[in-house]
Amino acid sequence: xxxxxxxxxxxxxxxxxxxxxxxxxxxxxxxxxxxxxxxxxxxxxxxxxxxxxxxxxxxxxxxxxxxxxxxxxxxxxxxxxxxxxxxxxxxxxxxxxxxxxxxxxxxxxxxxxxxxxxxxxxxxxxxxxxxxxxxxxxxxxxxxxxxxxxxxxxxxxxxxxxxxxxxxxxxxxxxxxxxxxxxxxxxxxxxxxxxxxxxxxxxxxxxxxxxxxxxxxxxxxxxxxxxxxxxxxxxxxxxxxxxxxxxxxxxxxxxxxxxxxxxxxxxxxxxxxxxxxxxxxxxxxxxxxxxxxxxxxxxxxxxxxxxxxxxxxxxxxxxxxxxxxxxxxxxxxxxxxxxxxxxxxxxxxxxxxxxxxxxxxxxxxxxxxxxxxxxxxxxxxxxxxxxxxxxxxxx
Amino acid sequence: xxxxxxxxxxxxxxxxxxxxxxxxxxxxxxxxxxxxxxxxxxxxxxxxxxxxxxxxxxxxxxxxxxxxxxxxxxxxxxxxxxxxxxxxxxxxxxxxxxxxxxxxxxxxxxxxxxxxxxxxxxxxxxxxxxxxxxxxxxxxxxxxxxxxxxxxxxxxxxxxxxxxxxxxxxxxxxxxxxxxxxxxxxxxxxxxxxxxxxxxxxxxxxxxxxxxxxxxxxxxxxxxxxxxxxxxxxxxxxxxxxxxxxxxxxxxxxxxxxxxxxxxxxxxxxxxxxxxxxxxxxxxxxxxxxxxxxxxxxxxxxxxxxxxxxxxxxxxxxxxxxxxxxxxxxxxxxxxxxxxxxxxxxxxxxx
Numbered sequence: 001x002x003x004x005x006x007x008x009x010x011x012x013x014x015x016x017x018x019x020x021x022x023x024x025x026x027x028x029x030x031x032x033x034x035x036x037x038x039x040x041x042x043x044x045x046x047x048x049x050x051x052x053x054x055x056x057x058x059x060x061x062x063x064x065x066x067x068x069x070x071x072x073x074x075x076x077x078x079x080x081x082x083x084x085x086x087x088x089x090x091x092x093x094x095x096x097x098x099x100x101x102x103x104x105x106x107x108x109x110x111x112x113x114x115x116x117x118x119x120x121x122x123x124x125x126x127x128x129x130x131x132x133x134x135x136x137x138x139x140x141x142x143x144x145x146x147x148x149x150x151x152x153x154x155x156x157x158x159x160x161x162x163x164x165x166x167x168x169x170x171x172x173x174x175x176x177x178x179x180x181x182x183x184x185x186x187x188x189x190x191x192x193x194x195x196x197x198x199x200x201x202x203x204x205x206x207x208x209x210x211x212x213x214x215x216x217x218x219x220x221x222x223x224x225x226x227x228x229x230x231x232x233x234x235x236x237x238x239x240x241x242x243x244x245x246x247x248x249x250x251x252x253x254x255x256x257x258x259x260x261x262x263x264x265x266x267x268x269x270x271x272x273x274x275x276x277x278x279x280x281x282x283x284x285x286x287x288x289x290x291x292x293x294x295x296x297x298x299x300x301x302x303x304x305x306x307x308x309x310x311x312x313x314x315x316x317x318x319x320x321x322x323x324x325x326x327x328x329x330x331x332x333x334x335x336x337x338x339x340x341x342x343x344x345x346x347x348x349x350x351x352x353x354x355x356x357x358x359x360x361x362x363x364x365x366x367x368x369x370x371x372x373x374x375x376x377x378x379x380x381x382x383x384x385x386x387x388x389x390x391x392x393x394x395x
Numbered sequence: 396x397x398x399x400x401x402x403x404x405x406x407x408x409x410x411x412x413x414x415x416x417x418x419x420x421x422x423x424x425x426x427x428x429x430x431x432x433x434x435x436x437x438x439x440x441x442x443x444x445x446x447x448x449x450x451x452x453x454x455x456x457x458x459x460x461x462x463x464x465x466x467x468x469x470x471x472x473x474x475x476x477x478x479x480x481x482x483x484x485x486x487x488x489x490x491x492x493x494x495x496x497x498x499x500x501x502x503x504x505x506x507x508x509x510x511x512x513x514x515x516x517x518x519x520x521x522x523x524x525x526x527x528x529x530x531x532x533x534x535x536x537x538x539x540x541x542x543x544x545x546x547x548x549x550x551x552x553x554x555x556x557x558x559x560x561x562x563x564x565x566x567x568x569x570x571x572x573x574x575x576x577x578x579x580x581x582x583x584x585x586x587x588x589x590x591x592x593x594x595x596x597x598x599x600x601x602x603x604x605x606x607x608x609x610x611x612x613x614x615x616x617x618x619x620x621x622x623x624x625x626x627x628x629x630x631x632x633x634x635x636x637x638x639x640x641x642x643x644x645x646x647x648x649x650x651x652x653x654x655x656x657x658x659x660x661x662x663x664x665x666x667x668x669x670x671x672x673x674x675x676x677x678x679x680x681x682x683x684x685x686x687x688x689x690x691x692x693x694x695x696x697x698x699x700x701x702x703x704x705x706x707x708x709x710x711x712x713x714x715x716x717x718x719x720x721x722x723x724x725x726x727x728x729x730x731x732x733x734x735x736x737x738x739x740x741x742x743x744x745x746x
Contacts, residue, residue, distance in 0.1 A: 200463050
């Protein structure tokens with residue numbers, strides 16, 4: 001534990017110190033105060049009854065129940081004032097020395113700051129120029145009528161975006177996709193990781209098999225997905241063979257279109273998530289699991305009571321990464337279906353891209369700001385939930 | 396009664412602490428009550444029972460492992476089928492491909508021939524080509540200069556971004572890991588937020604700034620924001636903070652300068668993470684679709700990832716070869732650096 005946060009070590013009241021140097025005023029006072037015994041106390045001593053001889057049991061009892069020593073440090077309860085702290089004599093030499101020390105300290109601090117800021121500079125300048133400044137510009141243009149006409153129009157742009165049907169359906173689709181596919185990606189990856197971690201032979205082989213899809217560019221597998229899921233595709237062929245008279249579905253243009261995209265998303269992302277979970281599972285202390293097993297906890301109970309708690313930060317991390325990736329799903333959709341896909345595949349990025357062709361800046365920037373705010377709310381909520389949950393675990 | 400017991404126990408504890416032990420008789424149990432032969436017989440039966448239990452358990456775990464392996468094989472097969480499928484099909488002759496899959500693409504959007512939609516034929520899913528040729532590859536590489544140009548574009552975009560971002564990220568994350576003050580942490584948090592922002596948010600500002608700087612429609616419009624993206628900084632900082640401070644203190648005592656500490660201690664210790672991140676970044680930017688689509692209106696400058704979906708339909712005969720060639724570099728990198736990748740990913744997830 002960090003000492004600095006410990007309240008006991010800090011000053012209880014202003015001007016009081018709970019430590020004391022030998023030789024200071026208070027220590028001297030304490031020494032002298034001990035010598036003369038006050039009369040009342042002496043009387044009380046005299047009046048004490050004669051010492052009682054304890055029986056053996058009583059003696060043991062007394063030993064067992066003896067009070068714990070409380071103030072181990074002598075004079076710990078003594079209140080001190082700042083006067084008790086010895087002060088060095090205020091000579092010019094000493095002053096010069098202090099001045100020199102202060103300067104040196106400041107110089108060192110400045111040097112440290114300079115060095116590490118130097119390391120940061122390239123990144124900071126780049127981020128400033130390419131991300132922070134444009135974001136501010138974005139915020140400004142979102143309140144302007146158009147880039148050329150800089151009249152302040154208040155929230156009209158936002159109103160235009162938020163009442164735009166395309167934007168609403170696009171954000172609905174994107175959110176639905178994220179809400180379904182992110183938990184799926186987390187849970188399935190966790191299940192696979194548990195499976196691989198349960199002492200299967202050839203664990204690392206399976207791991208690299210499952211990691212493979214991550215490395216395959218989307219553009220390369222799009223072709224396969226088309227072969228499988230189009231109207232005359234392989235899946236329809238199979239269903240036609242298996243069930244007589246099964247209706248053909250054009251998967252990418254039906255209500256199942258999102259399912260197809262989700263399959264692609266899971267196919268790509270499960271490996272990465274699984275590796276993260278495998279690492280986290282390996283870092284759970286063995287002793288705890290073993291002792292739980294000896295105490296009779298079954299695998300299910302061990303998972304929910306122990307493993308899940310150790311995994312919680314990883315679950316959070318995987319969730320965030322999957323969320324980021326789920327917003328990137330536009331790639332797959334675009335490569336599979338082009339600019340204007342089926343209704344329930346119309347993602348936010350489609351909205352943006354199609355607005356780019358009109359170059360309607362104010363609308364675009366308002367849309368981007370809205371998304372930015374939504375993202376911040378989501379991520380903030382996740383961080384908040386995680387910190388809450390983490391506290392529970394540490395208790 | 397309870398109190399008495401408690402006191403008794405305390406007494407015992409005190410005595411034990413002083414190394415005084417009272418002798419106690421071994422209590423009468425079931426085993427001591429048995430005669431010599433009976434005891435042997437009892438032990439033997441117990442041994443048999445335990446052995447049988449163990450055998451049962453072994454069979455049970457065997458069955459479970461079998462099921463687990465089966466499931467794992469199934470999942471890996473699902474993961475690998477599309478890749479194998481693409482590779483194997485790329486060795487078919489163009490005519491065979493067209494014969495097999497023509498029907499698939501006739502039903503796709505953009506085709507006015509609606510009649511194709513009602514065809515009853517299903518495509519032939521074939522893994523093994525009738526005759527193995529590298530016809531597709533030769534047509535692709537020698538007859539299609541456009542493809543090679545796009546390939547070159549991809550390389551030209553990806554390599555500078557990955558190299559640049561790694562250099563910038565190494566420096567910045569060293570700073571974030573070593574110099575932890577309040578304002579720096581705030582800045583780091585804003586970096587994280589920036590990393591989490593999807594393209595939908597960052598593309599518009601990117602577009603605006605590149606228009607201002609006059610680099611719109613050049614490769615720099617993609618490369619420069621790519622270099623300063625904060626993803627690598629986030630993961631690398633997490634990694635660098637795990638370096639034991641003792642190493643750095645020891646180096647400082649030995650008189651190493653900050654730069655020496657950076658190059659001789661921090662970077663070698665983060666080797667795995669750097670390799671893993673390089674691979675991750677490479678695959679990410681090799682894959683990119685959004686930025687070129689918006690920032691590069693000149694079709695000749697666009698990378699292969701955008702172009703590949705357009706090649707599929709009209710030139711079905713070489714589409715599989717095009718896909719295969721496109722996914723060879725990332726796969727090669729994966730086979731080369733899989734251990735680094737796994738190690739890097741693993742450590743990035745643990746706090």
